[in-house]
Amino acid sequence: MFSKSRINEPGPKAQTETDKAKSTEMTAMSKPAGDYAPNPTRAKPAASVLSSDLTITGNIKTTGDIQVEGVVEGDIRAHLLTVGETATIKGEITADDVVVNGRVVGRVRGLKVRLTSTARVEGDIIHKTIAIESGAHFEGSVQRAEDPLANGGMAKLAPPLPNGE
Incomplete structure (x- = not known):
């Protein structure tokens, strides 16, 4: 006589998996083709790779990741730049993350x-942070800056440590 079944109770009806699938299918079919909005949860695109037989003369700018295996004569701006062992870059590099396996002049x-x-x-x-492995060849100066990506290369230098360290 008494049961805990909610079949006949008033209020919103819970959707079954079949109903949800049909609803999603109908919504997708009812949208006009011109109203496409990209999915914001898409996977990050793969890094662009410049192969070892490629030589580029000119600047490269991307908001993504790039891996250079060839020769670039120009400046590079990227999110993550990986300089391959066979690569040579002659120009300024500006990136959030830089990994150098090859040669950079600039x-x-x-x-x-x-x-x-x-x-x-x-x-x-x-x-801002640097790591130099044993065996790396480096000629130049190293400066720590709070914002090394500041335009014009005149980044705000980090304050000196207390006690002159």
Whole structure:
């Protein structure tokens, strides 16, 4: 006589999985083709790769990631830049993250800069954090800055440590 079934209770009816699928299908079919909105949860695109047989003369600018295996004669601006072991870059590098495995002739500016054991850098490095592996070749100066990505290369230098350290 008494049961806990909610079948006959007033109020909104819970959708079954079949009803949900039909509802989603109908919504997708009812949208005009011109009203496409990209899905904001899409996966991040893969890094662009410049192969070892490629030589670029000119500047490169991207908000994404780039991996250079060839030769670039010009400045590079990216989110993450990986300089491959066979790569040579002659110009300024500006990126949030920089990993150097190859050769760079020019200034490097980045929040995180890493020189691996195969790196050869001839130029100044302006960074927030830096890591230099044993075996890396580096000629130039290193400066820590709170904002190494500031335009014009005149980044605000970090305040000196107490006690002159």
